[in-house]
Amino acid sequence: MSVDFAAAKAWPFEEARKVALRVKASAKGEALFETGYGPSGLPHIGTFGEVARTTWVRRAFEALTGLPTRLVAFSDDMDGLRKVPDNVPNREMLAGFLGRPVTAVPDPFGTHESFGHHNNARLRAFLDRFGFEYEFASSSDYYRSGRFDAALLRMAERHEAVREVILPTLGPERRGTYSPFLPIHPKTGVVMQVPMEEVRPGEDLLVWVDPATGERHGTRITGGHCKAQWKADWALRWFALGVDYEMSGKDLIDSVKLSSRICKVLGGEPPIGFTYELFLDEDGHKISKSKGNGLTIDEWLHYAPPESLAQFMYNQPGRAKRLHFDVIPRAVDEYVQNLDRLRAAPGPDNPAWHIHGGPTNDPGTPVSFTMLMNLASVINADAPEMLWGFLRRYAPDASGETHPLLARLVEHAVAYYRDRVAPTKQHRAATEAERPAFEALAAALRAQLAELEALPPDEQARAIQDIVYDAGRREPFLEPAKDGRMGVSRAWFNALYQVLLGQPEGPRFGGFVALYGIAGTIGLIEAALARQDADGTAA
Structure with a gap:
């Protein structure tokens, strides 16, 4: 059976069509999808949602176009350790490495070469657990290997234009110190948030002053000696890799707008985006x-x-x-x-x-x-x-x-x-007004037991459901139907669930009786009514 993917209305195909138009215009011949992670936290239910949704759009694109795709799972593991997590051992040891890239922080669990590598391994294990197809990417590896060098130099050339995008969003104090570049301190290894005295792209050089010591430093722009501040980093990644599609949560709407503007400042086109709601x-x-x-x-x-x-x-x-x-x-x-x-x-x-x-x-x-x-x-x-x-x-x-x-x-x-x-299970007693309906249901099931048990399961469930409706066609369960006749209200089924199952709601009752057994259901009804006869209270 052939499938007309062009006519598909599912939302992943709607998204895939946007990507298809972008890829066609670029003449790339393939689409790059991306998801990003902060390496200091552990994968969670939202991580699953973002990767699953991105994967569905990716597969829809492949079905729609026949073109190859890649999904990059990018870990921002060059980010500085901002605080000591509450859920790790050796917290005192970690406190001595605050501010350093997480791939330069010892692993408190003692299983990997760094805290960043440990969390990256957990991320990969999480993605592998669900069979996602992806390429793992480490920010530290990309910066240090030179894969971002050309993009970093472009950002250095456009330094003031990038600052002009971000400065209006900052408070007065931060505005005076902001730079998209965060140099790695040559002595302490800390990711520094300091103003740049000079940015010299032609010399591959950042000049800045350590506010603690007053010492002036010259740091290379390339080779992993600095990283970009995260909104600029996001834009840098899009520009350097040519990302075509990336999702993000509603809480990042403003960041997406800023990063998109920076990407354009660098001379790139930001990816097709999709904003998903939060839980x-x-x-x-x-x-x-x-x-x-x-x-x-x-x-x-x-x-x-x-x-x-x-x-x-x-x-x-x-x-x-x-x-x-x-x-x-x-x-x-x-x-x-x-x-x-x-x-x-x-x-x-x-x-x-x-x-x-x-x-x-x-x-x-x-x-x-x-x-x-x-x-x-x-x-x-x-x-x-x-x-x-x-x-x-x-x-x-x-x-x-x-x-x-x-x-x-x-x-x-x-x-x-x-x-x-x-x-929390708690049965309630049938009221005096409800009792006749339960008695009628038990009597009807008993009278038709042999006939019902001879039916196949599906037919049996439908026949029992009719009996359940007939038993409820009495007060206090009557209500006007659309055709003007008196029908059975939802209250009858609520009573069945509450009295017999001890729950506020349940399945289609005819199907339940067919599964549980007709004789067993008769016994349930008789036991419920007997309990009420004994003391008039719920079991």
């Missing part, structure tokens, strides 16, 4: 590392597969997202639905096409993640095998070998139930 917590507040109100990538991957995190990142990247535990099950099931659609109709407007890098034969899962979690809740599952007992009856052809995604979801469902659901 919020469940209350709508900005996520802060210091507050700890976010969700880590390890927490997500403990409760759900990485494809679900990719699904979460794919959806509307230009809108702020609430990132908390409750979004995980929805993201899993949305991915599962898209995976089913992709098998039936492989096309690039499906998020799963981008997550998998094209069509896939992955069989997916015969039951939703929400269904598995509710089953785990009802049976108080503390081991995956407890869920498999029900799954073998419901879907005899499914196993860990034939349905690897299902096997992973079973493990995740047990973990999510144990950690996130069980501590």
